[in-house]
Amino acid sequence: xxxxxxxxxxxxxxxxxxxxxxxxxxxxxxxxxxxxxxxxxxxxxxxxxxxxxxxxxxxxxxxxxxxxxxxxxxxxxxxxxxxxxxxxxxxxxxxxxxxxxxxxxxxxxxxxxxxxxxxxxxxxxxxxxxxxxxxxxxxxxxxxxxxxxxxxxxxxxxxxxxxxxxxxxxxxxxxxxxxxxxxxxxxxxxxxxxxxxxxxxxxxxxxxxxxxxxxxxxxxxxxxxxxxxxxxxxxxxxxxxxxxxxxxxxxxxxxxxxxxxxxxxxxxxxxxxxxxxxxxxxxxxxxxxxxxxxxxxxxxxxxxxxxxxxxxxxxxxxxxxxxxxxxxxxxxxxxxxxxxxxxxxxxxxxxxxxxxxxxxxxxxxxxxxxxxxxxxxxxxxxxx
Amino acid sequence: xxxxxxxxxxxxxxxxxxxxxxxxxxxxxxxxxxxxxxxxxxxxxxxxxxxxxxxxxxxxxxxxxxxxxxxxxxxxxxxxxxxxxxxxxxxxxxxxxxxxxxxxxxxxxxxxxxxxxxxxxxxxxxxxxxxxxxxxxxxxxxxxxxxxxxxxxxxxxxxxxxxxxxxxxxxxxxxxxxxxxxxxxxxxxxxxxxxxxxxxxxxxxxxxxxxxxxxxxxxxxxxxxxxxxxxxxxxxxxxxxxxxxxxxxxxxxxxxxxxxxxxxxxxxxxxxxxxxxxxxxxxxxxxxxxxxxxxxxxxxxxxxxxxxxxxxxxxxxxxxxxxxxxxxxxxxxxxxxxxxxxxxxxxxxxxxxxxxxxxxxxxxxxxxxxxxxxxxxxxxxxxx
Numbered sequence: 001x002x003x004x005x006x007x008x009x010x011x012x013x014x015x016x017x018x019x020x021x022x023x024x025x026x027x028x029x030x031x032x033x034x035x036x037x038x039x040x041x042x043x044x045x046x047x048x049x050x051x052x053x054x055x056x057x058x059x060x061x062x063x064x065x066x067x068x069x070x071x072x073x074x075x076x077x078x079x080x081x082x083x084x085x086x087x088x089x090x091x092x093x094x095x096x097x098x099x100x101x102x103x104x105x106x107x108x109x110x111x112x113x114x115x116x117x118x119x120x121x122x123x124x125x126x127x128x129x130x131x132x133x134x135x136x137x138x139x140x141x142x143x144x145x146x147x148x149x150x151x152x153x154x155x156x157x158x159x160x161x162x163x164x165x166x167x168x169x170x171x172x173x174x175x176x177x178x179x180x181x182x183x184x185x186x187x188x189x190x191x192x193x194x195x196x197x198x199x200x201x202x203x204x205x206x207x208x209x210x211x212x213x214x215x216x217x218x219x220x221x222x223x224x225x226x227x228x229x230x231x232x233x234x235x236x237x238x239x240x241x242x243x244x245x246x247x248x249x250x251x252x253x254x255x256x257x258x259x260x261x262x263x264x265x266x267x268x269x270x271x272x273x274x275x276x277x278x279x280x281x282x283x284x285x286x287x288x289x290x291x292x293x294x295x296x297x298x299x300x301x302x303x304x305x306x307x308x309x310x311x312x313x314x315x316x317x318x319x320x321x322x323x324x325x326x327x328x329x330x331x332x333x334x335x336x337x338x339x340x341x342x343x344x345x346x347x348x349x350x351x352x353x354x355x356x357x358x359x360x361x362x363x364x365x366x367x368x369x370x371x372x373x374x375x376x377x378x379x380x381x382x383x384x
Numbered sequence: 385x386x387x388x389x390x391x392x393x394x395x396x397x398x399x400x401x402x403x404x405x406x407x408x409x410x411x412x413x414x415x416x417x418x419x420x421x422x423x424x425x426x427x428x429x430x431x432x433x434x435x436x437x438x439x440x441x442x443x444x445x446x447x448x449x450x451x452x453x454x455x456x457x458x459x460x461x462x463x464x465x466x467x468x469x470x471x472x473x474x475x476x477x478x479x480x481x482x483x484x485x486x487x488x489x490x491x492x493x494x495x496x497x498x499x500x501x502x503x504x505x506x507x508x509x510x511x512x513x514x515x516x517x518x519x520x521x522x523x524x525x526x527x528x529x530x531x532x533x534x535x536x537x538x539x540x541x542x543x544x545x546x547x548x549x550x551x552x553x554x555x556x557x558x559x560x561x562x563x564x565x566x567x568x569x570x571x572x573x574x575x576x577x578x579x580x581x582x583x584x585x586x587x588x589x590x591x592x593x594x595x596x597x598x599x600x601x602x603x604x605x606x607x608x609x610x611x612x613x614x615x616x617x618x619x620x621x622x623x624x625x626x627x628x629x630x631x632x633x634x635x636x637x638x639x640x641x642x643x644x645x646x647x648x649x650x651x652x653x654x655x656x657x658x659x660x661x662x663x664x665x666x667x668x669x670x671x672x673x674x675x676x677x678x679x680x681x682x683x684x685x686x687x688x689x690x691x692x693x694x695x696x697x698x699x700x701x702x703x704x705x706x707x708x709x710x711x712x713x714x715x716x717x718x719x720x721x722x723x724x725x726x727x728x729x730x731x732x733x734x735x736x737x738x739x740x741x742x743x744x745x746x747x748x749x750x751x752x753x754x755x756x757x758x759x760x761x762x763x764x765x766x767x768x
Contacts, residue, residue, distance in 0.1 A: 001486055046623075055439035061514035062468045065625045065758045075644050078625040078759060079474045082464040084446045090463045094478055101485025102385055130445035239430075241449045241462040260459050374449045375462060 004100040005384065006232045008037030008220035009343040014184040014331035016116040017214040022058050026112040027070045029216035029336075033108060034071070037220045038227040044220075045104040046077035050091035050111035052084045052334035056126045057115055067110055077104075084131050085284065087111065088217070088338025089368035089377035093237045095221050100234070105223050111339030112216035123212050127334075131371035136245040145209055147246050147372055148285040149201035155253050155287055156203070158302075163203050165305045167194035169286040170207040170328060172314055177325025179315075179356035180344075184213045184331030208286040213331030217340035230350045231384040235271065235363070238264025238378045246372055253302075255288075255373035258295040262367070265378040266297075273297035276380070277361035278348050279319065280341035282369045283326040289313075292367050293321060296378070320358045323348060338368035342379060349383040388484040389768065390616045392421030392604035393727040398568040398715035400500040401598040406442050410451045410496040413600035413720075417492060418455070421604045422611040428604075429488040430461035434475035434495035436468045436718035440510045441499055451494055461488070468515050469668065471495065472601070472722025473752035473761035477621045479605050484618070489607050495723030496600035507596050511718075515755035520629040529593055531630050531756055532669040533585035539637050539671055540587070542686075547587050549689045551578035553670040554591040554712060556698055561709025563699075563740035568597045568715030592670040597715030601724035614734045615768040619655065619747070622648025622762045630756055637686075639672075639757035642679040646751070649762040650681075657681035660703065660764070661745035662732050664725035666753045667710040673697075676751050677705060680762070704742045707732060722752035726763060733767040 010032025012025050020028070026049065034042065047068040054060045064078035081091040088111030095107035115123045128143045137147070156162065171191050177183035189197075194207040225231035240260035243249055250256050266272055273296055281296075283289040290304035298319055299307045307313055313321040324330040324344035327337060345364035347353045362383050369376040394416025396409050404412070410433065418426065431452040438444045448462035465475040472495030479491035499507045512527045521531070540546065555575050561567035573581075578591040609615035624644035627633055634640050650656055657680055665680075667673040674688035682703055683691045691697055697705040708714040708728035711721055729748035731737045746767050753760040 047625075053439050053445055055437050055514065056443065056445075058518075059440065059510075059513040060518050061437055061440075061466055062628070062754060062758070064467055065754065066517070066628050068625055069627055074627065075624045075641065077623040078467075079623075080466040082445055082466050083448055083462075097482055097485055097487050101481055101487065103481050103485065126443075129443040130439065133450070134442075134444050239461040239463075240459045241431075241452055243453055243458065244446070244450050257459065370446060370449065374446070 001100050002102060002223055004096050004221050004223060004234045005225040006219050006234065006346050007222045007225060007227045008033040009346045010036050011182055011217035011340050011343045012215050013182050014213050014215035014333060017114060022054060022112060022114040023066055023070055025114060025214065025216040026067045026110045029218040030067065030071045030108055030110045033218035033220045038229065042106065044073045044076055044106050044108050046098060046107040047073060048091040048095045048107060048109045049080045050088035050109065050335045050339060051080055052082060052087050052113055053126055053130050083375050084370040085334045086338055086368050086370040086375050086377050087335040089379060092219065092339065092342060092379060093239055093377060096234050096237055099221050099223050107221050108218060109339055110216060110218045111336035113333035113335045114214040115212050116214050120212060133244045145201040145204055149204045151372065152285065152287040153203055155291065158253055161305050163195060164191060165308065166208050166286040167191040168308050169283065169289050170194045173283060173322050173326040173328040176315060176323050176356055177329030180325050180330055183325045183329055184211055185329045204285060210284045210327040210332035213333045215331060215333040215336050217336045217343045219339060219342055225384065232346050232349050233382050233384040235380040235382045236265040236268030238262060241375045242373060244374045254295050255291060257373050257376040258292050258367060261376040261378040262296040265380050269380040271363065271380060275363050276365045277363050278323060278358050279321050279365040280324060280344055281321055281367045283322060283328045284332055286328065289321060296367060315356055315358055323353065323356045323358055338377065341366040341368055345381050349381060385484050386486060386607055388480050388605050388607060388618045389609040390603050390618065390730050391606045391609060391611045392417040393730045394420050395566055395601035395724050395727050396599050397566050398597050398599035398717060401498060406438060406496060406498045407450055407454055409498060409598065409600040410494045411454045413602040414451060414455045414492055414494045417602035417604045422613065426490065428457045428460055428490050428492050430482060430491040431457060432475040432479045432491060432493045433464045434472035434493065434719045434723060435464055436466060436471050436497055437510055437514050467759050468754040469718045470722055470752050470754040470759050470761050471719040473763060476603065476723065476726060476763060477623055477761060480618050480621055483605050483607050491605050492602060493723055494600060494602045495720035497717035497719045498598040499596050500598050504596060517628045529585040529588055533588045535756065536669065536671040537587055539675065542637050545689050547579060548575060549692065550592050550670040551575040552692050553667065553673050554578040557667065557706050557710040557712040560699060560707050560740055561713030564709050564714055567709045567713055568595055569713045588669060594668045594711040594716035597717045599715060599717040599720050601720045601727045603723060603726055609768065616730050616733050617766050617768040619764040619766045620649040620652030622646060625759045626757060628758045638679050639675060641757050641760040642676050642751060645760040645762040646680040649764050653764040655747065655764060659747050660749045661747050662704050662707060662742050663749040664708060664728055665705055665751045667706060667712045668716055670712065673705060680751060699740060699742055707737065707740045707742055722761065725750040725752055729765050733765060
């Protein structure tokens with residue numbers, strides 16, 4: 001097994017993108033990553049597209065070859081990876097393995113999703129169809145917010161927390177997003193704003209849920225750190241899968257697959273939670289940032305909210321979480337999210353994150369998952 | 385890079401399966417492959433599901449975790465690979481690399497598709513949406529048969545062939561399928577039957593087109609040849625991508641990506657076309673078997689039909705093609721097809737193919753592709 005480096009990154013401005021098509025978004029991000037890698041003699045061996053539901057959103061499949069062709073990279077390998085909202089991170093995993101395993105020298109990963117051409121209730125229904133269990137949850141009317149609401153209520157009650165803690169996640173991540181020109185929602189949200197916002201599924205308010213976002217992100221992975229930018233090495237990737245139906249999960253207050261994916265990634269990287277300087281977590285719902293910060297071992301179980309209260313997870317804290325604004329405020333274009341997390345971390349490790357730059361990070365972790373954690377990927381990066 | 389072996393294979397009976405769900409088909413094939421591997425202490429590290437369009441056919445995504453859970457394999461990695469009709473072969477490629485690259489010890493690949501719950505015109509429309517170019521072909525009313533018909537007409541005229549040659553492919557493959565208990569269509573078709581059958585898109589008759597088939601197939605890939613069955617080693621996998629829009633292809637009478645994928649696979653395997661003893665080719669339309677038999681280097685360009693006439697590609701010929709009956713008659717459940725090809729070849733290499741067993745094959749090749757060859761995977765296997 002050899003090293004693999006991220007040598008180019010890019011993302012589109014996240015948000016509502018009525019003027020750009022699905023493929024156009026993917027191509028914009030892909031070209032950006034190629035340009036960012038600064039290599040005039042680059043030969044790309046493969047294109048991996050992470051996308052959750054182009055069939056249902058666009059009556060279009062086969063994005064791998066379509067995107068590769070539009071990028072002018074033919075002939076090469078091209079395919080799409082689908083793992084709902086973890087499609088992006090799984091695509092990175094496969095590209096990383098192909099490069100580190102010696103099968104390819106350069107692989108481009110593009111994550112993309114476009115949903116805002118549809119009405120929000122249609123989008124919610126497609127997301128429910130793909131992320132909740134078809135016969136055990138979807139048919140009973142379960143949607144992602146409704147399941148997340150039940151989990152949130154149980155978690156808050158068990159650890160004696162309140163919705164004020166959720167609002168603190170929203171406040172922090174919306175604040176970070178105001179410093180991120182690529183973020184979907186660039187407005188400050190105070191704790192009071194959050195607690196007074198529209199109720200979606202009690203106890204979740206609109207400020208507790210990621211928005212419906214269009215966008216694309218891309219990373220170029222190579223076997224050597226070619227190009228002018230500071231090198232970022234992929235130290236480890238862990239992937240694990242849990243039961244699809246939420247009520248059958250093995251743990252009530254944790255996401256087991258986060259623990260397992262984290263352990264695998266740390267083991268491969270030969271690092272531990274204390275070694276991580278900055279992380280992007282999957283905060284599709286605010287409570288998830290707190291839960292993941294515990295299940296990844298950053299804080300003891302039940303103490304994630306305390307760390308949040310103490311400001312430890314702010315940009316200037318000892319472990320900044322979601323400097324980009326997270327899914328919450330940077331936005332959550334399903335298949336693009338896992339790639340966008342890595343793009344943000346590469347910017348942070350290179351010192352290119354502008355006003356939201358955290359202090360001199362050397363190692364970084366991304367946690368991206370499907371649904372409410374039925375499939376979880378943890379990726380660990382290091383400035384080399 | 386280390387060796388990778390196929391240690392277990394299985395498939396469901398292909399056909400119309402109204403009594404079995406999509407996941408049920410996948411699980412039946414998956415369990416069959418695990419059972420076939422004969423290992424009581426087996427630990428499966430990952431499940432790769434090859435599937436073309438579960439979102440559009442079933443409003444269901446995320447088949448990786450769903451199938452892994454139903455197979456009782458949690459916790460493990462799980463994901464879906466989508467590359468339209470080459471989804472199955474691409475899933476095998478990724479699983480092979482994960483094992484050969486040293487990332488996993490055992491990976492299960494399941495290819496699955498179920499379409500017959502829909503009306504044929506709906507199925508044709510979804511297939512067109514996923515396999516023809518959305519803005520360059522689909523919107524103009526192009527379907528797969530219409531594009532294949534244009535290619536077929538040009539190819540036949542250029543090489544002075546007639547529809548009788550197409551009928552010979554149908555006769556051969558339907559004959560092989562009568563010896564395959566897993567085949568969708570198990571009835572002999574004479575050349576005269578074929579030439580008198582219903583016209584689909586001139587010059588393609590119904591006997592020139594693969595049927596709409598439900599089914600699943602599975603292979604288990606491991607780093608060592610554990611289990612009681614004769615070992616089958618994956619010698620090489622080649623993957624290449626061509627322009628999506630058919631009229632923009634670089635060659636008129638060849639499928640360029642077949643050539644490229646074949647060359648890559650032969651190079652990795654350190655073998656040539658003359659070393660192959662039996663092959664499964666992607667005969668979604670009859671002409672494709674002839675074209676691929678040339679583009680893979682088995683016969684000189686323009687002489688594939690002559691080899692067919694001479695009986696060289698029959699079960700008792702010097703290079704039997706599609707002993708299973710091919711997509712034509714074994715059937716073509718999109719995402720399952722690439723896996724079913726490999727299942728057939730493993731049976732052939734093990735000497736387990738019953739009445740359709742070819743004489744003592746040592747090496748075998750599968751060619752599986754997306755659409756009319758915009759993405760092609762060639763896999764070479766060897767009895768070890």
